[in-house]
Amino acid sequence: MTMTAVDSQRNLALASQVPRRVRIEAAPRPVDxxxxxxxxxxxxxxxxxxxxxxxxxxxxxxxxxxxxxxxxLLSPQPFDFTTFANAEGYDELVLVRDIPVRSMCEHHLLPFTGVAHVAYLPGDRVVGLSKIPRMVDHYARRPQTQERLTVQIADALASRLQPRGIGVVIEAAHSCMTLRGARAAGSVTTTSALRGMLREDARSRAEFFALTSDRAH
Ligand SMILES: [Zn+2]
Known part of the structure; x- marks a missing residue:
């Protein structure tokens, strides 16, 4: 049986429909x-x-x-990061809002908690939406700073999904600041990390911040 150019084109197209799974592991760490x-x-x-x-x-x-x-709280969970071909050529912002964040400040080992908003502009691939909260949780379960957590989520999505743009915003209350020390009850810290078009294109960036800061919804 010979394969025509059309067949091989179709096989290529079918192959790109197959979900691609990348196992996200944490460095092995013995817990005694x-x-x-x-x-x-x-x-x-x-x-x-x-x-x-x-x-x-x-x-x-x-x-x-x-x-x-x-x-x-300090053991990152491995998971499969599953992506699919962007068959429909979807090119607008994909935003997952209000993802719970539970992490530990590395200075006091006290929790900081809040929400993350994660958006991306798809390129050739899209990601299964449940994988974004898993990614947030994965990087949250270790001694952290909010700034580093924000950047790690953005960089992990950039390298594994290669979208045209990424935006990550985290809003969190740090119990080391609200319960002790300054006792600044109710204070919330906001951090953001932007990559690609969300960093470079003013319209995309404005859209992202409008969607993530809209408290009315
Ligand atoms: Zn702290």
């Missing part, structure tokens, strides 16, 4: 829960809290819970 529990016990004791206090038996498992909670 027993050692973390032991350290948590020492930490609480050093702060004058006795986990073995007979008058408060509920504290007995607190070092273990503390270790497990931090292990969970």
């Amino acid at each position: 829960l027993a050692a973390a529990e032991h350290a948590a016990r020492l930490f609480l004791t050093a702060l004058g809290i006795d986990p073995d206090a007979v008058d408060n038996p509920d504290l007995a498992r607190t070092p273990r819970r503390l270790a497990e909670a931090y292990a969970e």
Whole structure:
């Protein structure tokens, strides 16, 4: 059986319809829960809290819970980043708004929480929409600064999706700032990272910021 030029063209077109999956892994990091529990016990004791206090038996498992909670919050989850051919040639902004952000400030290991808005201008490929929140969560689960988290999400999408433009905005409250220190309750920090057309083209940039700052919707 010979393959005509038309057949091979069609095969090429079909091949580009096949979803492309890239596994996003985190650097392997051993978690020693027993050692973390032991350290948590020492930490609480050093702060004058006795986990073995007979008058408060509920504290007995607190070092273990503390270790497990931090292990969970600081362990990036691997996932498949799935993209598809942009068969319809969609060339307008794709925006996923109000993605929950839960991360840990690297200075105090206290949480900062808020939302991310992630947009891209598709090139040859589009991404499965659920992968964008997964990407946000993946980079959030490590000791972070909000600025770096914003940039990492933008760069990860730029390299794996190669769209014509990317915009990432994060709005978050830092508990190290709202609960202690300055006690600036209600303060929100906004960071942004723009790539490609969203950085260079004034109209695209304005559209992105109008869509992400519109609190009425
Ligand atoms: Zn902090």
